[in-house]
Amino acid sequence: MVTRTSFHMVVPRYPTPMGYISLSELDQIQPHRHSGVLVYLYKPTQKNTNFTEIIKNSLSLILVHYYPLAGRLRRIKGGRFQVECNAKGVQLWEAKSELKMADYGDFAPTEAVMRDFYPNIDYDSPIETWPLLIVQVTRFSCGGLCLVVKTSHVVLDGWALCKLICSWAKMAQGECLGEVQIPLHDRTCLLSCREPKGLKFRASSFDHRPFKTPPFLLGCSDNQAAEINKETSLAILKFTKEQVQQLKNSNGDQKLAEGHPCTTYEAVAAHIWRCACMARQNDSHQPTAMRFIANIRSRLNPKLSSNYAGNGIFPMWTEVCLYEDIIRNPLSFATNKIREALEKLTDEYVRSAMDFMANLENVDRLRRDGLSYGNPNVDVVGLLNMPFYDADFGWGRPIYVFPGYLRDDGKAFVIPNASDDGSATVILRLQTKYIEAFRKLCYEGTTLLPKDPVDQSCKAQARL
Structure with a gap:
């Protein structure tokens, strides 16, 4: 029913910071696989004829701001992770369906729907090779679109993912991000809150x-x-x-x-x-x-x-x-x-x-x-x-x-x-x-x- 027609590895449009980002304990306890998934459905319109280029170009622009997502996870001591910012990029898949959007009913995430619309990766491969963001855009025979965005939950939560997609959409229309839309990646405020020298913990209370x-x-x-x-x-x-x-x-x-x-x-x-x-x-x-x-x-x-x-x-x-x-x-x-x-x-x-x-x-x-x-x-x-x-x-x-x-x-x-x-x-x-x-x-x-x-x-x- 659904055929993936092309694949792109999208990197930030401009140079971005390199190095490592320490993650907070709230990041560390999240599933490291791509469990952050949002599915967007758009009705048929004459305006989405060039959707592939629009999605790809704007994705490269938003990655300048969300540059950690273009990096990779790296294992460190104690089962923990950090993000290596290396601009290796994110996956973008294009697909087409022979069916109309209405033929899929409620788009319930059944195994069949997930297989067609949710691109996956080989989780047996080293985690350092996994992209942190995976996107698939599927066009239906009626002209409607399905956009699926998958992220590693270690890097951001649902609220941050939703803000990312809304900011990405603004850039797709040629708008610039306002101050409140520029993402903050510094986890310092949520790193371990132990008292000086790390000797005392408040957990016992x-x-x-x-x-x-x-x-x-x-x-x-x-x-x-x-x-x-x-x-x-x-x-x-x-x-x-x-x-x-x-x-x-x-x-x-x-x-x-x-x-x-x-x-x-x-x-x-x-x-x-x-x-x-x-x-x-x-x-x-x-x-x-x-x-x-x-x-x-x-x-x-x-x-x-x-x-x-x-x-x-x-x-x-x-x-x-x-x-x-x-x-x-x-x-x-x-x-x-x-x-x-x-x-x-x-x-x-x-x-x-x-x-x-x-x-x-x-x-x-x-x-x-x-x-x-x-x-x-x-x-x-x-x-x-x-x-x-x-x-x-x-x-x-x-x-x-x-x-x-x-x-x-x-x-x-x-x-x-x-x-x-x-x-x-x-x-x-x-x-x-x-x-x-x-x-x-x-x-x-x-x-x-x-x-x-x-x-x-x-x-x-x-x-x-």
Whole structure:
């Protein structure tokens, strides 16, 4: 269906700094493979006839500013990495599809879609040879375009990646970057925060839950052997702004931690967690927790610059709860657990955690923990504040943007819709035997949602 027609190794247009960039502990714990993936879809237009040259030329220009991405990772002591800035370049693939954009439905990241639209590399080759940024532009027979951008998560997070793409789009239209768009690559502000001479760490004053083992199924010593190889499926569920508001209102009869109004992310994430528990039908005394990723740029003191181009995110777990607590209590119970975990993310807590990580002889085990987030737990990533739809390369705003890395049971993304009206879309992977029950439970008992939730959710996907 999709044929890759050409390949380019794109380097910065002008000379860039050479040498090594030290990475922060928040960079070091990220997956070193290309798990940072964003997919942009653009409708057919006469303006995108020269899209190949536009993409290639503007990519070489944006790399002048994002020059670390044109370099390579280098292994150092303790399972850690640093970036070698050597201007070796990034990969750009061109492809064409015999089908129309509409023929692909919701573009759910199935194995077939990923094989066609997501260029890959040989991960058996030395890591020093891997490009840190990989791009594929695919043109459909109808004239529509699909832009897939993959990055190594060690170098930058989703927020920084989204800003990179928006800045790249501005340069594609001949604009220059403003001061707030020039990326900051210096990690000094997030390097180990130990006291002078590195003798004392603050980690002991906190219970660093993110680095502990998540709950297992009762009777199991881990989640790997019991769950990791079970078949999974995707659910894509759309919530209108009225439906989102109804979820937020359902928290109104209970006071949340800190007394602030319930956010869209908190309400939707709590709803996902609760519905997953109900669909899985585990023992009522089964422990469960929810994992999430928090943007800590504004939580630090001083705050991280808005143009910080590294990982400004922190993994967090809620308090461990029992299934019966999540299911039998109002939705506000689960929402409160999320809020309480968020409120722990103070400047002191995050810097203490970075000291904890810096004191480890090897950080590899922190990366491997990501394999066991599924049943009986969920991992809900909120991307609602991302400026996804500002990425106009000259042929209009994208009509649909979504993250393209969703392989693990219990993993979910909460993303904004192009309408920017307060609605939201949930993309979730769950074990196949639970997926239809989850769809139904997501919509059950609310007059604002479809009468036939399973059928309507499928129709909603088809309209994307």
